[in-house]
Amino acid sequence: MSSPKRSIHVVAGVITDARGRVLLNRRTEHSDLAGLWEFPGGKREPGETSEQALARELHEELGIEADIGEWLMDVPQCYPDKDLVLEVRHVRSWKGTPRGREGQAITWVAPDKLGRYSMPPADLPVVAALREPDRYLITPAPLEDDIDNERWHEQLWRAVDAGHQRIQLRFPADHPQRAQLCESAVRRHRGVSQWLVNRDIELARHLGTGVHLGAEQLTALRERPLPAEQPVAASCHDLQQLQAAQSLGCDFVVLGPVQRTASHPDAAPMGWERFAALRAQVALPIYALGGLGVQDITTARRHGAQGIAAIRGLWPTD
The missing domain is CATH 3.90.79.10 (Nucleoside Triphosphate Pyrophosphohydrolase)
Known part of the structure:
Protein backbone atom coordinates (compact mmCIF):
# COMPACT_ATOMS: atom_id res chain seq x y z
CA MET A 1 0.00 0.00 0.00
CA MET A 119 11.68 26.48 -12.40
CA PRO A 120 9.46 24.08 -10.44
CA PRO A 121 5.84 24.00 -11.65
CA ALA A 122 4.52 26.03 -8.71
CA ASP A 123 6.90 28.92 -9.42
CA LEU A 124 5.90 29.38 -13.07
CA PRO A 125 2.52 31.04 -12.39
CA VAL A 126 4.33 33.44 -10.04
CA VAL A 127 6.52 34.63 -12.91
CA ALA A 128 3.39 35.35 -14.94
CA ALA A 129 1.80 37.20 -12.00
CA LEU A 130 4.86 39.44 -11.73
CA ARG A 131 5.13 40.19 -15.45
CA GLU A 132 1.66 40.03 -16.95
CA PRO A 133 -1.84 41.51 -16.44
CA ASP A 134 -4.21 40.27 -13.76
CA ARG A 135 -7.21 40.72 -16.08
CA TYR A 136 -7.91 39.50 -19.60
CA LEU A 137 -10.58 41.41 -21.50
CA ILE A 138 -12.71 39.53 -24.01
CA THR A 139 -14.59 41.81 -26.39
CA PRO A 140 -18.24 41.33 -27.31
CA ALA A 141 -19.34 41.70 -30.92
CA PRO A 142 -20.81 45.10 -31.90
CA LEU A 143 -24.55 45.41 -31.35
CA GLU A 144 -26.79 45.15 -34.41
CA ASP A 145 -27.79 48.81 -34.18
CA ASP A 146 -24.11 49.89 -34.15
CA ILE A 147 -24.08 49.93 -37.95
CA ASP A 148 -20.74 51.71 -38.41
CA ASN A 149 -19.18 50.01 -35.34
CA GLU A 150 -18.24 53.39 -33.88
CA ARG A 151 -19.85 52.67 -30.52
CA TRP A 152 -17.87 49.42 -30.28
CA HIS A 153 -14.61 51.21 -31.14
CA GLU A 154 -15.38 53.96 -28.61
CA GLN A 155 -15.92 51.36 -25.89
CA LEU A 156 -12.69 49.66 -26.90
CA TRP A 157 -10.88 53.02 -26.63
CA ARG A 158 -12.24 53.36 -23.11
CA ALA A 159 -11.04 49.86 -22.25
CA VAL A 160 -7.55 50.66 -23.51
CA ASP A 161 -7.54 53.98 -21.64
CA ALA A 162 -8.53 52.09 -18.49
CA GLY A 163 -5.28 50.14 -18.75
CA HIS A 164 -6.28 46.81 -20.29
CA GLN A 165 -3.15 45.36 -21.85
CA ARG A 166 -4.27 41.86 -22.84
CA ILE A 167 -7.36 41.79 -25.05
CA GLN A 168 -9.04 38.98 -26.96
CA LEU A 169 -10.95 40.04 -30.07
CA ARG A 170 -13.89 37.65 -30.03
CA PHE A 171 -16.57 37.55 -32.72
CA PRO A 172 -18.91 34.84 -34.00
CA ALA A 173 -17.30 32.83 -36.78
CA ASP A 174 -19.99 33.97 -39.22
CA HIS A 175 -19.72 37.68 -38.37
CA PRO A 176 -19.47 39.43 -41.78
CA GLN A 177 -16.92 41.99 -40.59
CA ARG A 178 -14.88 39.74 -38.34
CA ALA A 179 -11.50 40.14 -40.05
CA GLN A 180 -12.10 43.84 -40.75
CA LEU A 181 -12.97 44.59 -37.12
CA CYS A 182 -9.95 42.71 -35.83
CA GLU A 183 -7.61 44.52 -38.19
CA SER A 184 -9.09 47.94 -37.48
CA ALA A 185 -8.87 47.36 -33.72
CA VAL A 186 -5.19 46.44 -33.88
CA ARG A 187 -4.41 49.38 -36.18
CA ARG A 188 -6.52 52.03 -34.39
CA HIS A 189 -6.00 51.23 -30.74
CA ARG A 190 -2.31 51.58 -30.02
CA GLY A 191 -0.81 50.96 -26.61
CA VAL A 192 -2.13 47.44 -26.08
CA SER A 193 0.75 45.05 -25.42
CA GLN A 194 -1.11 41.86 -26.39
CA TRP A 195 -3.93 41.35 -28.87
CA LEU A 196 -5.30 37.85 -29.39
CA VAL A 197 -7.72 36.83 -32.12
CA ASN A 198 -10.32 34.24 -31.19
CA ARG A 199 -9.74 30.87 -32.94
CA ASP A 200 -8.52 32.25 -36.31
CA ILE A 201 -4.87 31.20 -36.59
CA GLU A 202 -4.43 32.49 -40.15
CA LEU A 203 -5.83 35.90 -39.24
CA ALA A 204 -3.49 36.04 -36.24
CA ARG A 205 -0.55 35.28 -38.52
CA HIS A 206 -1.66 38.00 -40.93
CA LEU A 207 -2.06 40.62 -38.19
CA GLY A 208 0.98 39.59 -36.17
CA THR A 209 -1.19 39.06 -33.08
CA GLY A 210 -1.72 36.13 -30.75
CA VAL A 211 -4.48 33.57 -31.06
CA HIS A 212 -6.94 32.29 -28.48
CA LEU A 213 -7.81 28.69 -29.30
CA GLY A 214 -11.15 27.08 -28.67
CA ALA A 215 -11.16 23.91 -26.57
CA GLU A 216 -12.00 21.84 -29.64
CA GLN A 217 -8.83 23.06 -31.41
CA LEU A 218 -6.54 21.72 -28.69
CA THR A 219 -7.00 18.11 -29.73
CA ALA A 220 -6.79 18.89 -33.45
CA LEU A 221 -3.42 20.66 -33.34
CA ARG A 222 -0.17 18.72 -33.12
CA GLU A 223 2.18 21.66 -32.51
CA ARG A 224 2.10 25.27 -31.38
CA PRO A 225 0.49 27.21 -34.22
CA LEU A 226 2.42 30.50 -33.81
CA PRO A 227 6.03 31.47 -33.04
CA ALA A 228 7.08 32.39 -29.49
CA GLU A 229 6.68 36.14 -30.03
CA GLN A 230 2.96 35.70 -30.78
CA PRO A 231 1.06 34.49 -27.71
CA VAL A 232 -1.08 31.37 -27.82
CA ALA A 233 -3.90 30.95 -25.31
CA ALA A 234 -6.82 28.55 -25.03
CA SER A 235 -10.21 28.00 -23.40
CA CYS A 236 -10.31 24.98 -21.07
CA HIS A 237 -13.05 23.34 -19.04
CA ASP A 238 -11.44 20.16 -17.71
CA LEU A 239 -8.12 18.49 -16.92
CA GLN A 240 -7.71 16.85 -20.31
CA GLN A 241 -7.95 20.21 -22.04
CA LEU A 242 -5.54 21.83 -19.57
CA GLN A 243 -3.00 19.08 -20.19
CA ALA A 244 -3.45 19.43 -23.96
CA ALA A 245 -2.88 23.19 -23.72
CA GLN A 246 0.28 22.63 -21.70
CA SER A 247 1.60 20.02 -24.16
CA LEU A 248 0.88 22.37 -27.05
CA GLY A 249 2.96 25.12 -25.45
CA CYS A 250 0.18 27.60 -24.69
CA ASP A 251 1.37 30.70 -22.86
CA PHE A 252 -1.76 30.86 -20.72
CA VAL A 253 -5.33 29.58 -20.61
CA VAL A 254 -8.73 30.49 -19.25
CA LEU A 255 -10.58 27.95 -17.10
CA GLY A 256 -14.25 27.96 -16.23
CA PRO A 257 -16.99 28.62 -15.79
CA VAL A 258 -16.23 29.25 -12.14
CA GLN A 259 -19.63 30.83 -11.52
CA ARG A 260 -22.87 30.81 -13.46
CA THR A 261 -22.90 33.20 -16.41
CA ALA A 262 -25.61 34.96 -18.38
CA SER A 263 -23.97 34.01 -21.69
CA HIS A 264 -23.95 30.26 -20.84
CA PRO A 265 -26.79 29.78 -18.34
CA ASP A 266 -26.91 26.01 -18.84
CA ALA A 267 -23.22 25.45 -18.06
CA ALA A 268 -22.72 24.06 -14.55
CA PRO A 269 -20.22 26.22 -12.62
CA MET A 270 -17.18 24.40 -11.21
CA GLY A 271 -16.71 26.67 -8.18
CA TRP A 272 -13.43 27.81 -6.66
CA GLU A 273 -12.45 24.51 -5.01
CA ARG A 274 -12.68 22.61 -8.28
CA PHE A 275 -10.84 25.43 -10.06
CA ALA A 276 -7.95 25.19 -7.58
CA ALA A 277 -7.86 21.37 -7.85
CA LEU A 278 -7.55 21.57 -11.63
CA ARG A 279 -5.01 24.40 -11.44
CA ALA A 280 -2.81 22.21 -9.23
CA GLN A 281 -2.46 19.55 -11.96
CA VAL A 282 -0.61 21.73 -14.50
CA ALA A 283 2.13 24.37 -14.62
CA LEU A 284 0.35 27.08 -16.58
CA PRO A 285 -0.79 30.63 -15.90
CA ILE A 286 -4.59 30.36 -15.71
CA TYR A 287 -7.26 33.04 -15.75
CA ALA A 288 -10.51 32.23 -13.97
CA LEU A 289 -13.53 32.72 -16.25
CA GLY A 290 -17.26 32.85 -15.69
CA GLY A 291 -19.38 35.46 -13.95
CA LEU A 292 -16.35 37.31 -12.57
CA GLY A 293 -15.21 40.92 -12.33
CA VAL A 294 -12.39 43.02 -10.94
CA GLN A 295 -13.73 42.47 -7.42
CA ASP A 296 -12.90 38.76 -7.79
CA ILE A 297 -9.19 39.12 -8.62
CA THR A 298 -8.02 38.60 -5.04
CA THR A 299 -10.22 35.51 -4.65
CA ALA A 300 -8.92 34.20 -7.96
CA ARG A 301 -5.31 34.59 -6.81
CA ARG A 302 -6.14 32.85 -3.54
CA HIS A 303 -6.95 29.82 -5.69
CA GLY A 304 -3.88 30.01 -7.92
CA ALA A 305 -5.21 32.07 -10.82
CA GLN A 306 -3.31 34.71 -12.75
CA GLY A 307 -6.43 36.82 -12.43
CA ILE A 308 -9.80 36.94 -14.13
CA ALA A 309 -11.01 36.88 -17.73
CA ALA A 310 -14.36 38.40 -18.63
CA ILE A 311 -16.57 40.13 -21.14
CA ARG A 312 -19.31 41.76 -19.07
CA GLY A 313 -17.12 42.14 -15.99
CA LEU A 314 -14.50 44.20 -17.84
CA TRP A 315 -16.13 45.71 -20.96
CA PRO A 316 -17.06 49.39 -20.53
CA THR A 317 -20.78 50.06 -20.48
CA ASP A 318 -22.60 53.06 -21.89
Whole structure:
Protein backbone atom coordinates (compact mmCIF):
# COMPACT_ATOMS: atom_id res chain seq x y z
CA MET A 1 0.00 0.00 0.00
CA SER A 2 1.39 3.40 -0.97
CA SER A 3 1.80 5.97 1.78
CA PRO A 4 -0.46 9.04 1.68
CA LYS A 5 0.92 12.16 0.06
CA ARG A 6 2.18 14.93 2.30
CA SER A 7 0.41 18.28 2.37
CA ILE A 8 2.77 21.18 2.94
CA HIS A 9 2.54 24.97 2.97
CA VAL A 10 5.56 26.82 1.58
CA VAL A 11 6.07 30.58 1.77
CA ALA A 12 8.30 32.25 -0.82
CA GLY A 13 9.48 35.81 -1.15
CA VAL A 14 9.79 38.16 -4.10
CA ILE A 15 12.94 40.16 -3.30
CA THR A 16 13.63 43.07 -5.64
CA ASP A 17 16.77 45.22 -5.72
CA ALA A 18 17.12 48.92 -6.59
CA ARG A 19 17.38 48.04 -10.30
CA GLY A 20 14.12 46.09 -10.23
CA ARG A 21 15.83 42.70 -10.51
CA VAL A 22 14.35 39.70 -8.72
CA LEU A 23 16.40 37.29 -6.59
CA LEU A 24 16.30 33.57 -7.43
CA ASN A 25 17.72 30.59 -5.51
CA ARG A 26 18.98 27.45 -7.22
CA ARG A 27 17.99 24.18 -5.62
CA THR A 28 21.01 22.20 -4.45
CA GLU A 29 22.16 18.85 -5.80
CA HIS A 30 20.64 16.73 -3.03
CA SER A 31 17.24 18.45 -2.83
CA ASP A 32 14.00 17.68 -4.66
CA LEU A 33 13.91 19.21 -8.14
CA ALA A 34 17.67 19.75 -7.97
CA GLY A 35 19.11 22.40 -10.25
CA LEU A 36 15.89 24.33 -10.77
CA TRP A 37 15.61 28.01 -9.89
CA GLU A 38 12.96 29.25 -7.47
CA PHE A 39 11.83 32.16 -5.37
CA PRO A 40 13.57 31.83 -1.98
CA GLY A 41 11.62 30.61 1.03
CA GLY A 42 10.57 27.38 2.64
CA LYS A 43 8.10 25.32 4.62
CA ARG A 44 5.88 26.97 7.22
CA GLU A 45 6.29 25.10 10.49
CA PRO A 46 3.44 24.43 12.96
CA GLY A 47 2.67 27.48 15.06
CA GLU A 48 4.32 29.92 12.64
CA THR A 49 2.60 32.70 10.75
CA SER A 50 3.50 33.07 7.10
CA GLU A 51 5.48 36.22 7.91
CA GLN A 52 7.47 34.43 10.62
CA ALA A 53 8.16 31.43 8.40
CA LEU A 54 9.40 33.49 5.48
CA ALA A 55 11.56 35.76 7.67
CA ARG A 56 13.14 32.69 9.28
CA GLU A 57 13.76 30.95 5.96
CA LEU A 58 15.30 34.03 4.36
CA HIS A 59 17.65 34.40 7.30
CA GLU A 60 18.64 30.72 7.14
CA GLU A 61 19.00 30.62 3.34
CA LEU A 62 20.32 34.09 2.54
CA GLY A 63 21.53 35.62 5.80
CA ILE A 64 19.22 38.62 5.65
CA GLU A 65 16.77 40.17 8.09
CA ALA A 66 13.64 40.66 5.98
CA ASP A 67 10.62 42.91 6.43
CA ILE A 68 7.80 40.87 4.89
CA GLY A 69 5.37 42.84 2.76
CA GLU A 70 2.12 42.29 0.94
CA TRP A 71 0.72 38.99 -0.27
CA LEU A 72 0.86 38.28 -4.02
CA MET A 73 -0.84 34.92 -4.61
CA ASP A 74 -1.25 31.29 -3.51
CA VAL A 75 -0.41 28.48 -5.94
CA PRO A 76 -1.80 24.99 -5.25
CA GLN A 77 0.39 22.40 -6.97
CA CYS A 78 0.38 18.60 -7.01
CA TYR A 79 3.74 16.82 -7.08
CA PRO A 80 4.24 13.03 -7.17
CA ASP A 81 5.09 12.90 -3.46
CA LYS A 82 3.20 15.87 -2.02
CA ASP A 83 0.39 18.39 -2.38
CA LEU A 84 1.81 21.85 -1.98
CA VAL A 85 0.46 25.34 -1.53
CA LEU A 86 3.02 28.00 -2.43
CA GLU A 87 2.16 31.28 -0.75
CA VAL A 88 4.04 34.21 -2.28
CA ARG A 89 4.81 37.44 -0.45
CA HIS A 90 6.66 40.58 -1.47
CA VAL A 91 9.67 41.47 0.67
CA ARG A 92 9.38 45.14 1.57
CA SER A 93 13.02 45.63 2.63
CA TRP A 94 15.90 43.74 4.21
CA LYS A 95 19.15 44.19 6.09
CA GLY A 96 22.34 42.39 5.13
CA THR A 97 23.80 41.10 1.89
CA PRO A 98 22.03 38.06 0.37
CA ARG A 99 24.30 35.06 -0.11
CA GLY A 100 23.76 31.34 -0.50
CA ARG A 101 24.30 30.17 3.08
CA GLU A 102 23.27 26.58 2.28
CA GLY A 103 25.65 26.17 -0.65
CA GLN A 104 23.08 27.22 -3.25
CA ALA A 105 23.70 29.57 -6.14
CA ILE A 106 21.72 32.80 -6.21
CA THR A 107 21.22 35.31 -8.99
CA TRP A 108 19.49 38.63 -9.66
CA VAL A 109 17.25 38.53 -12.75
CA ALA A 110 15.47 41.27 -14.67
CA PRO A 111 11.70 40.56 -14.69
CA ASP A 112 11.59 40.17 -18.48
CA LYS A 113 14.32 37.51 -18.26
CA LEU A 114 12.64 35.32 -15.62
CA GLY A 115 11.11 33.09 -18.29
CA ARG A 116 14.58 31.91 -19.30
CA TYR A 117 15.12 30.09 -16.01
CA SER A 118 13.94 26.51 -15.45
CA MET A 119 11.68 26.48 -12.40
CA PRO A 120 9.46 24.08 -10.44
CA PRO A 121 5.84 24.00 -11.65
CA ALA A 122 4.52 26.03 -8.71
CA ASP A 123 6.90 28.92 -9.42
CA LEU A 124 5.90 29.38 -13.07
CA PRO A 125 2.52 31.04 -12.39
CA VAL A 126 4.33 33.44 -10.04
CA VAL A 127 6.52 34.63 -12.91
CA ALA A 128 3.39 35.35 -14.94
CA ALA A 129 1.80 37.20 -12.00
CA LEU A 130 4.86 39.44 -11.73
CA ARG A 131 5.13 40.19 -15.45
CA GLU A 132 1.66 40.03 -16.95
CA PRO A 133 -1.84 41.51 -16.44
CA ASP A 134 -4.21 40.27 -13.76
CA ARG A 135 -7.21 40.72 -16.08
CA TYR A 136 -7.91 39.50 -19.60
CA LEU A 137 -10.58 41.41 -21.50
CA ILE A 138 -12.71 39.53 -24.01
CA THR A 139 -14.59 41.81 -26.39
CA PRO A 140 -18.24 41.33 -27.31
CA ALA A 141 -19.34 41.70 -30.92
CA PRO A 142 -20.81 45.10 -31.90
CA LEU A 143 -24.55 45.41 -31.35
CA GLU A 144 -26.79 45.15 -34.41
CA ASP A 145 -27.79 48.81 -34.18
CA ASP A 146 -24.11 49.89 -34.15
CA ILE A 147 -24.08 49.93 -37.95
CA ASP A 148 -20.74 51.71 -38.41
CA ASN A 149 -19.18 50.01 -35.34
CA GLU A 150 -18.24 53.39 -33.88
CA ARG A 151 -19.85 52.67 -30.52
CA TRP A 152 -17.87 49.42 -30.28
CA HIS A 153 -14.61 51.21 -31.14
CA GLU A 154 -15.38 53.96 -28.61
CA GLN A 155 -15.92 51.36 -25.89
CA LEU A 156 -12.69 49.66 -26.90
CA TRP A 157 -10.88 53.02 -26.63
CA ARG A 158 -12.24 53.36 -23.11
CA ALA A 159 -11.04 49.86 -22.25
CA VAL A 160 -7.55 50.66 -23.51
CA ASP A 161 -7.54 53.98 -21.64
CA ALA A 162 -8.53 52.09 -18.49
CA GLY A 163 -5.28 50.14 -18.75
CA HIS A 164 -6.28 46.81 -20.29
CA GLN A 165 -3.15 45.36 -21.85
CA ARG A 166 -4.27 41.86 -22.84
CA ILE A 167 -7.36 41.79 -25.05
CA GLN A 168 -9.04 38.98 -26.96
CA LEU A 169 -10.95 40.04 -30.07
CA ARG A 170 -13.89 37.65 -30.03
CA PHE A 171 -16.57 37.55 -32.72
CA PRO A 172 -18.91 34.84 -34.00
CA ALA A 173 -17.30 32.83 -36.78
CA ASP A 174 -19.99 33.97 -39.22
CA HIS A 175 -19.72 37.68 -38.37
CA PRO A 176 -19.47 39.43 -41.78
CA GLN A 177 -16.92 41.99 -40.59
CA ARG A 178 -14.88 39.74 -38.34
CA ALA A 179 -11.50 40.14 -40.05
CA GLN A 180 -12.10 43.84 -40.75
CA LEU A 181 -12.97 44.59 -37.12
CA CYS A 182 -9.95 42.71 -35.83
CA GLU A 183 -7.61 44.52 -38.19
CA SER A 184 -9.09 47.94 -37.48
CA ALA A 185 -8.87 47.36 -33.72
CA VAL A 186 -5.19 46.44 -33.88
CA ARG A 187 -4.41 49.38 -36.18
CA ARG A 188 -6.52 52.03 -34.39
CA HIS A 189 -6.00 51.23 -30.74
CA ARG A 190 -2.31 51.58 -30.02
CA GLY A 191 -0.81 50.96 -26.61
CA VAL A 192 -2.13 47.44 -26.08
CA SER A 193 0.75 45.05 -25.42
CA GLN A 194 -1.11 41.86 -26.39
CA TRP A 195 -3.93 41.35 -28.87
CA LEU A 196 -5.30 37.85 -29.39
CA VAL A 197 -7.72 36.83 -32.12
CA ASN A 198 -10.32 34.24 -31.19
CA ARG A 199 -9.74 30.87 -32.94
CA ASP A 200 -8.52 32.25 -36.31
CA ILE A 201 -4.87 31.20 -36.59
CA GLU A 202 -4.43 32.49 -40.15
CA LEU A 203 -5.83 35.90 -39.24
CA ALA A 204 -3.49 36.04 -36.24
CA ARG A 205 -0.55 35.28 -38.52
CA HIS A 206 -1.66 38.00 -40.93
CA LEU A 207 -2.06 40.62 -38.19
CA GLY A 208 0.98 39.59 -36.17
CA THR A 209 -1.19 39.06 -33.08
CA GLY A 210 -1.72 36.13 -30.75
CA VAL A 211 -4.48 33.57 -31.06
CA HIS A 212 -6.94 32.29 -28.48
CA LEU A 213 -7.81 28.69 -29.30
CA GLY A 214 -11.15 27.08 -28.67
CA ALA A 215 -11.16 23.91 -26.57
CA GLU A 216 -12.00 21.84 -29.64
CA GLN A 217 -8.83 23.06 -31.41
CA LEU A 218 -6.54 21.72 -28.69
CA THR A 219 -7.00 18.11 -29.73
CA ALA A 220 -6.79 18.89 -33.45
CA LEU A 221 -3.42 20.66 -33.34
CA ARG A 222 -0.17 18.72 -33.12
CA GLU A 223 2.18 21.66 -32.51
CA ARG A 224 2.10 25.27 -31.38
CA PRO A 225 0.49 27.21 -34.22
CA LEU A 226 2.42 30.50 -33.81
CA PRO A 227 6.03 31.47 -33.04
CA ALA A 228 7.08 32.39 -29.49
CA GLU A 229 6.68 36.14 -30.03
CA GLN A 230 2.96 35.70 -30.78
CA PRO A 231 1.06 34.49 -27.71
CA VAL A 232 -1.08 31.37 -27.82
CA ALA A 233 -3.90 30.95 -25.31
CA ALA A 234 -6.82 28.55 -25.03
CA SER A 235 -10.21 28.00 -23.40
CA CYS A 236 -10.31 24.98 -21.07
CA HIS A 237 -13.05 23.34 -19.04
CA ASP A 238 -11.44 20.16 -17.71
CA LEU A 239 -8.12 18.49 -16.92
CA GLN A 240 -7.71 16.85 -20.31
CA GLN A 241 -7.95 20.21 -22.04
CA LEU A 242 -5.54 21.83 -19.57
CA GLN A 243 -3.00 19.08 -20.19
CA ALA A 244 -3.45 19.43 -23.96
CA ALA A 245 -2.88 23.19 -23.72
CA GLN A 246 0.28 22.63 -21.70
CA SER A 247 1.60 20.02 -24.16
CA LEU A 248 0.88 22.37 -27.05
CA GLY A 249 2.96 25.12 -25.45
CA CYS A 250 0.18 27.60 -24.69
CA ASP A 251 1.37 30.70 -22.86
CA PHE A 252 -1.76 30.86 -20.72
CA VAL A 253 -5.33 29.58 -20.61
CA VAL A 254 -8.73 30.49 -19.25
CA LEU A 255 -10.58 27.95 -17.10
CA GLY A 256 -14.25 27.96 -16.23
CA PRO A 257 -16.99 28.62 -15.79
CA VAL A 258 -16.23 29.25 -12.14
CA GLN A 259 -19.63 30.83 -11.52
CA ARG A 260 -22.87 30.81 -13.46
CA THR A 261 -22.90 33.20 -16.41
CA ALA A 262 -25.61 34.96 -18.38
CA SER A 263 -23.97 34.01 -21.69
CA HIS A 264 -23.95 30.26 -20.84
CA PRO A 265 -26.79 29.78 -18.34
CA ASP A 266 -26.91 26.01 -18.84
CA ALA A 267 -23.22 25.45 -18.06
CA ALA A 268 -22.72 24.06 -14.55
CA PRO A 269 -20.22 26.22 -12.62
CA MET A 270 -17.18 24.40 -11.21
CA GLY A 271 -16.71 26.67 -8.18
CA TRP A 272 -13.43 27.81 -6.66
CA GLU A 273 -12.45 24.51 -5.01
CA ARG A 274 -12.68 22.61 -8.28
CA PHE A 275 -10.84 25.43 -10.06
CA ALA A 276 -7.95 25.19 -7.58
CA ALA A 277 -7.86 21.37 -7.85
CA LEU A 278 -7.55 21.57 -11.63
CA ARG A 279 -5.01 24.40 -11.44
CA ALA A 280 -2.81 22.21 -9.23
CA GLN A 281 -2.46 19.55 -11.96
CA VAL A 282 -0.61 21.73 -14.50
CA ALA A 283 2.13 24.37 -14.62
CA LEU A 284 0.35 27.08 -16.58
CA PRO A 285 -0.79 30.63 -15.90
CA ILE A 286 -4.59 30.36 -15.71
CA TYR A 287 -7.26 33.04 -15.75
CA ALA A 288 -10.51 32.23 -13.97
CA LEU A 289 -13.53 32.72 -16.25
CA GLY A 290 -17.26 32.85 -15.69
CA GLY A 291 -19.38 35.46 -13.95
CA LEU A 292 -16.35 37.31 -12.57
CA GLY A 293 -15.21 40.92 -12.33
CA VAL A 294 -12.39 43.02 -10.94
CA GLN A 295 -13.73 42.47 -7.42
CA ASP A 296 -12.90 38.76 -7.79
CA ILE A 297 -9.19 39.12 -8.62
CA THR A 298 -8.02 38.60 -5.04
CA THR A 299 -10.22 35.51 -4.65
CA ALA A 300 -8.92 34.20 -7.96
CA ARG A 301 -5.31 34.59 -6.81
CA ARG A 302 -6.14 32.85 -3.54
CA HIS A 303 -6.95 29.82 -5.69
CA GLY A 304 -3.88 30.01 -7.92
CA ALA A 305 -5.21 32.07 -10.82
CA GLN A 306 -3.31 34.71 -12.75
CA GLY A 307 -6.43 36.82 -12.43
CA ILE A 308 -9.80 36.94 -14.13
CA ALA A 309 -11.01 36.88 -17.73
CA ALA A 310 -14.36 38.40 -18.63
CA ILE A 311 -16.57 40.13 -21.14
CA ARG A 312 -19.31 41.76 -19.07
CA GLY A 313 -17.12 42.14 -15.99
CA LEU A 314 -14.50 44.20 -17.84
CA TRP A 315 -16.13 45.71 -20.96
CA PRO A 316 -17.06 49.39 -20.53
CA THR A 317 -20.78 50.06 -20.48
CA ASP A 318 -22.60 53.06 -21.89
